[in-house]
Amino acid sequence: MKKHFLWLLSSAMMFVLIVPSLASWAQQPPPAFEDALADLGRRLGRTLTLADFNNPTSRWEWRGVDFADSSLECPRPGEAVTPGKVIGYQFVFIFRGVRYEYRVAVNDRSTLRFCSNPTGAIFQVTLPPRATANTEPPAVINDALADLSRRLETNLTFESFNNRRSRWSWRYREYTNSQLNCPRAGQAVDNVLTPGWQFIFVYEGRTFDYRVPLNNPAGLFLCSGG
Structure with missing residues (x-):
């Protein structure tokens, strides 16, 4: 009886030690993630590490996906596509505001593909608002401030907002349509x-x-104000 108890105790201790390791391992991206990161670096002409995504306009995410066909729902031109479930991964990188996507079958790293024309299994990566006190805003914010000065007929500077009733902030956003989620009369909207x-x-x-x-400073406009 005593031996049986000791065996159960030792087994329980081993389980306690192993479970955190398994949990930690499960949160790690699959090996093909590194292949995708390396390929993106080659496309951009630089060596990328995950540290390069630690800024307000960059982020990365991955998830498991059941794709609906042999192209991983991202067919190449002229590719013959066979319907049928393919279990795989989807890697999404946003680097300096530009979105890049890769897909791969779960058991075959050689199937990794850069997905520039997805037909399905799309998920969005939304960058959370971040405090911006320690980073410089993009230069186009000066155009916004100048426009506001003209509208209010006063010479505004950033120091003009250092009081209880005034402040300013900025953030990167991923809008879901071409009008930046702010419809304007007479303009077509592309989703x-x-x-x-x-x-x-x-x-x-x-x-x-x-x-x-992001890449068109001339497209600056006042969405709402007053």
Whole structure:
């Protein structure tokens, strides 16, 4: 009886030691993730590490997916596609505001493919708002401030917002349409993922919301204000 008890005790202790290790291992990306990161680095002409994604306009995520066909729902031009479930992984990288996606079958790293034309199994990566006090805002924020100065007919500087009723902030956003989630009369809307910036100015209690596409400073506009 005593030996049986000691055996159970030792087994329980081993289980306690092993479970955290398994949990930690399960949270790690699969090996093909490193292949995807290396391929993206080659495409961008630089060596990438995960540390390169620790900024307000970058992030990475991965997940398991049941793809619906042999192309992993991302067919190449002229590729013959066979319907049928393929278990795999989806890796999404956002680097400096630009989204890149890779897919791979779970048991075959050689099937890794850069997915520029997905037909299904899409999931969005949303960058959370971050405090921006320790990083410089994009230069186009100065255009927004200048536009606000013209609208209010006063010469505003960033120091103008250092009081109880005034403040300013900015963040990177992934908008779900070409109008940056702020419809404007007479303009067509394309439902495509559009990276961009949002600048919020609160001046003497009045809030002004500016938005601009990431790679098109000329597209800056006032979404709401007054």
